[in-house]
Amino acid sequence: MDLFLQQLVNGLVLGATYGLIALGYTMVYGIVQLINFAHGEIFMLGGFGALTTYLALPSGTPAGVALPLMLLGGMAVSVTVAVIMERFAYRPLRGAPRLAPLITALGVSIALQELIRNFYPRAKSARNFPQLVNPDRRFSLGGDVSISAPNLLTIVVAVIGMVALSTFVRRSRTGRAMQATAQDPDTARLMGIDTDRIIVTAFVLGAALAAVAGLAQGLRFGQVDFRMGFITGIKAFTAAVLGGIGNISGAVLGGFTLGLVEVMATQYAPEPFAGGAWKDAWAFVVLIVVLVFRPTGLLGERVAARA
C-alpha cells in the first residue's frame, strides 16, 4: 500500500510538470488553433535561463534569494523567445493553411534546440544545475510515504501557477478578452479587442508557466539538457489533448492524469511491458486511446464550426 501511495505522490509531481507545460499548448491552441510544437523548447529555455541567472549571481547567494531571481531570469528568457517566435514565425502565417504554421513550429523547435546545443557553453550534453533545494531532504506524509523537497516545491509552485492562471482568465478584463477571442475572434475585434495583443498574451502566459516547470525540472534532476523539451513537450501536448485541447482546466486534469498513468504503468504493468524502458511509451498509448475513443478529450466540447 505504501508503495502505491508513494507512486501516487510521484505521479502527481510528474503530472504537475506536464500540467504546467500543457497550459501553454492549450491556451495558444484555444486562441489561434496552432499546436505550438516549439513550446517544449520554451520550457527547456526556462531551465537554461534559470541556470544562467544562477551563474551570474555572486557565489554564496542564499537559496532564498537565488531561487526567485532564477525564476524571474528563466521567465524572462522563455517569454522573450516566445514573443519573438510569435511575431516572426507565426504571425506572418496567420490565415495560411494550418499545416504551414504547424511545420514552422517543428522548425522553430529544432532551431531552438540547436541554438542551445551549439552556442550555450558546454551544453552539447547535459549541464549541471545547482541543487539549491536539497533532494535528500524528505518530508514524511505518513508511513513510509514521503516527498523530497524539490518535488514538494514543484507541486506547490505548479498549483500556485495553475490557480493564478485560471483566476486570471476567468476574472480579469484581459482574461475575458482571451475567452472572447477564443470563442469568436472577429466579433472580439468588433468589441474593441486588439486580438494580436491577446495572442501575444497567451504566448507570454504559457511561456511564463513553462519557465516555472523548467526551473522545477532543473532542481529535481540536477541538470538541464537542450533535448529535455522534446519528449516532455510531446507528453505535455498529450496531456493537453487528453484534457481537451483549448480547455484550461482540461490541461491541468490531463497533466495529472498522464503523470499518474505513466508512473503507475511503469510500476505495475506486467511483463514484458514492465519497468522504466516503457516509461515514455505510455503517454502515446494514452494519446492513441484518447484520439480513438474520445477525440475531444476528458473535458473538451465538440468544436463547433466557426462562422
Place this chain on the structure above:
Amino acid sequence: MTIVLQASAVTKRFGGLTAVKSVDLEVNEGEVVGLIGPNGAGKTTFFNCLTGLETPTAGEVTYRGTPLPRRPDLVTKAGVARTFQNIRLFPNMTALENVLVGRHTRTRAGVLAAVGRGPRYHREERESEDRSRELLDFVGLGKVRNELAKALPYGDQRKLEIARALATDPGLLLLDEPTAGMNPNETAATVKLVRAIQERSIAIVLIEHDMRFVFGLCDRVAVLVQGEKLMEGPPSAVQADERVVAAYLGTPTEEDTA
C-alpha cells in the same frame, strides 16, 4: 445638426463582382436611418466596410469628421458599434460576461494591473460591472444575467447583442436585421428598445426587411439595389416610390400587363 457618419462613394469589389458601388450615406446625431433592399443588395457588405471588417476598394468613411480606421477594434474604440444578422455572441460566457467584453475598450487595466490587483483595478472592474448590469436591465435581461449566452431564447440573444454593443459607449450603432426571426411581440419590444436607444442620443443605422418596422421607426430610409443607392428620403417618399416597389417585386412584364 452634427453629422455623425459620413460615407462618401464607398465601393467594394470582390474580384469581378461589385458588391457596393459608390454609396454615399450621411447620418446625423440622434437619427435613425433605415437601409433596405432586396437580398444580395450589398447592405451587410456596406456595414462591413463601415466597421473595418472589409476594407473598401474605394471611398471614404468619416465618423464625427475623422476618417474611420481600417481595423475593427479601432473602429469600435472610435465609437461605432454593431450587431450581426446571424447572432454572434460568445456562447460559453454568461450574459453579463458578454456585456463586460463590450466594456473592453473603455477600460484600461492590463495584465500587470490584474496581477497586482491594485485599487484602480478593483474600481475599474466594479464600474464595468455596474455599467454592464445597468445595460442588461435597460434591454430587459437583468434577470438572466448569469445564464450562458447560448442558453438564452432567440429574442433575448438579440437583446444581449444590443446590450453588448451599447457597452462600448457608441455614438453610432449599426443593427443588422434586429428583428430577423422575431414574433410580432418581440418586434414590438425591439421598436421600443430602438427608440430608447435613440433617446440616449445614439444614432442608429439599421438593415431590415420588416417594412412596417422600418417605415414606422426610421427618420430616413435609403434603398440599396444591386450595390447602388437607388434613392433616399423620408419613409413616406420611399414607400410611395415606384422604383422601390419595382426593385422588390420586379417590373411588370408585357405578359403580366396583357
